[in-house]
Amino acid sequence: MSELAGPPVPGLTKLWTHDPVTAGPYRLVGRLGAGGQGVVYLGEDDAGDRVAVKMVNVDLSDPRARSQFVKEIAAARRVAPFCTAQVLFAEVDGERPYVVSEFIEGLTLHRHVRERGPVTGNALHRLAVGTVTALAAIHSAGVVHCDLKPDNVVLGQDGPRVIDFGIARALGNTETASSRVMGTTAYMAPERFRDDAIGPPCDVFAWAATIAFAAGGRPPFGSDSLFAVMHRVLHDPPDLPAMPPVLDELIRECLAKDPADRPAAERVLVRLLRQDGRVTEPLRRESLLEVGNETAGAPTPDQPLPQITPTAPQPGATQVPARPTVPTQARPVQPAHLPVQTQPTHLPPTEPGVGAVGGGTSRRLHSEALDAWGISTALFLGSVGAAAGYVASSAVGPAAAVGAVAFVVVYVVRLLVATALGRRSDRG
């Protein structure tokens, strides 16, 4: 293994003899894992910033395959950074195409459940909220994950993150379970086994199966032979573990055999957030995703995540065009893994970060209070007031008092009006 500049990464294994040693500006320092789509390496740049590099098993010499790959990865790059590992760029020239994404340190949900047991109580609520927030963000960018499963959820320090979205589709959306793996059978929706159109509802089904796995330690249609699982997915009701009633009801709806009967990810998120009464009014999508993101991460505002440095393109290589800047989720740090709880607990009414309405107003008030235009207007009208006072009284003292009062009145009235108008535009 090439030497790591940063702290050790649990589970990282040595590079194999024929493994590549670089990918663009990154040194490959070890293997994070391997799945049906290829091998994932840990990459580090000169500054010690880390990324996950997935070398994909795909032949892009066919122009159609190549253009689909480029298109899907470009769409994945547009996904908002809410509970997702951001896709940074992809390299499509050369013999081995690869996709570079944000490295999330932590166990996958699959490994966490295998090693530490099922997730319950608040941790389960946060997991459900975080993963469905990611799904809503993914779907709103026009991307279908197509491979959501416990291996593609990493329990990061700041909450759960969904990884690998869009890659299954980038590798070809005409294939089914009988050819290259495009999803793990136990999490695949019934329409995936037919020749039906695949869309966001297949991710909603996979989300529900993933949460049921987290809560009970087993997928709801079993995990034995491919055909037995496929038969249950197509014909049998799910076998679900005990879960809180709202979650149980949602999971059952999301596992409906007919994709048209499943709620959209955004609806699932609203219902999860509403159950504790903290989102009581319609919110704009962006605000809703923000609340989901904060709920999943249980923020402590003074510990933001480090910024991701945008990567320099490799000379001479064709890359999927980069977004101008990669906005990093300023989501704060919390204990390393979702805690495993044996007794269900209830969310405390004062849990931070979930009060969308109150939190939104104070954020807006804070930003309006520092608004340069508002301050300049108040200063200008304050000076006009002082000048008028001087003309009327010819004395400096009363003129200054009139100016100060005019400044304060203009500043406060503008602040209140701007905050109220901003809150209105945040709704519905």
Ligand SMILES: Nc1ncnc2c1ncn2[C@@H]1O[C@H](COP(=O)(O)OP(=O)(O)O)[C@@H](O)[C@H]1O
């Ligand atoms: N962005 C990432 N951050 C951290 N670890 C990752 C990331 N992407 C992949 N991994 C690790 O690499 C492993 C292999 O990934 P992958 O090839 O997608 O297979 P699978 O999803 O079937 O596990 C994952 O299980 C995970 O441990």
Ligand SMILES: [Mg+2]
């Ligand atoms: Mg994966």
